[in-house]
Amino acid sequence: MNHEFTIVHDGVLRATPEQIWKAVTDDTAAWMFPTDQWPAVRTVDEYPTHLVSRMEGPNGWYNQLEHVITPGPDGAELHYVHSGVMTDNWEQQYDGASKHTVFYHHTLGQYLEHFFGRAVAFSDVRGPDAAAEPDAFKRFVAELGLDGAIEGEKRDLELPGLGALAPTLVETTVDFRNENFLGLRTPDAMIRVFGRNAFGDRVGLTVHDFSLDTASADERAARAEANTSAFTEWLAELYA
Numbered sequence: 001m002n003h004e005f006t007i008v009h010d011g012v013l014r015a016t017p018e019q020i021w022k023a024v025t026d027d028t029a030a031w032m033f034p035t036d037q038w039p040a041v042r043t044v045d046e047y048p049t050h051l052v053s054r055m056e057g058p059n060g061w062y063n064q065l066e067h068v069i070t071p072g073p074d075g076a077e078l079h080y081v082h083s084g085v086m087t088d089n090w091e092q093q094y095d096g097a098s099k100h101t102v103f104y105h106h107t108l109g110q111y112l113e114h115f116f117g118r119a120v121a122f123s124d125v126r127g128p129d130a131a132a133e134p135d136a137f138k139r140f141v142a143e144l145g146l147d148g149a150i151e152g153e154k155r156d157l158e159l160p161g162l163g164a165l166a167p168t169l170v171e172t173t174v175d176f177r178n179e180n181f182l183g184l185r186t187p188d189a190m191i192r193v194f195g196r197n198a199f200g201d202r203v204g205l206t207v208h209d210f211s212l213d214t215a216s217a218d219e220r221a222a223r224a225e226a227n228t229s230a231f232t233e234w235l236a237e238l239y240a
Helices: 017-025 090-114 136-143 217-238
Strands: 003-013 041-046 050-056 062-072 075-086 121-126 154-159 168-177 181-186 189-194 204-209
Touching: 003 090, 017 050, 017 062, 017 075, 017 090, 075 090, 090 168, 090 181, 090 189, 121 217, 136 181, 136 217, 154 181, 204 217
Parallel strands: none
Antiparallel strands: 003 075, 041 050, 050 062, 062 075, 121 204, 154 168, 168 181, 181 189, 189 204
16 A cells, blocks of 8 residues: 655755755765666756656656755755655655655765765665564674763774775774764765674665875776675674
């Protein structure tokens, strides 16, 4: 059975409307995931303050994203509305989507404040089967020694990838933390950890590596592949 849904999120971002527009259109791989492959139609395209993108499918299915950007004294206010239709297991889907929205928009703010304009090498990594266990996210946090960490705290963490041949100690800021998500920011990267085991999937993470922002697209693609391999192996060892 189809269920219509609406998720609304409002926040103030330290950026101009033009920067936010670029981030939510051209730069989604830098803070969320690449969306350029989606066959969306812009039903409203009023640069740089109002954008509505919509996809439609059979039997009344649709997925729509609306961004309303209003300049203000401390940056710009973003009013975001995600609406559409969910099918199977829609309550769990809705819970996961609404909680992901908060994390993604926090990450958008981190990108705009710390990395805006830098080209990214993007990797999406899923954990092994053990990462689907009920305690998998808590286990991840514990393995990193972050049980008592709070947002804004800096830690030296042993992280794989990011151009290193072996895991190395990297000064890392814990920029987000709750029961389902963890945000880690290094001087040249953001690592987003998703406790999707709470929503019927498994713990995974995305790596947004900005250290090769002046390199060629081919070099960034090679780095993304290397990061994917390194973090996949890291998660496998963590959950072994």
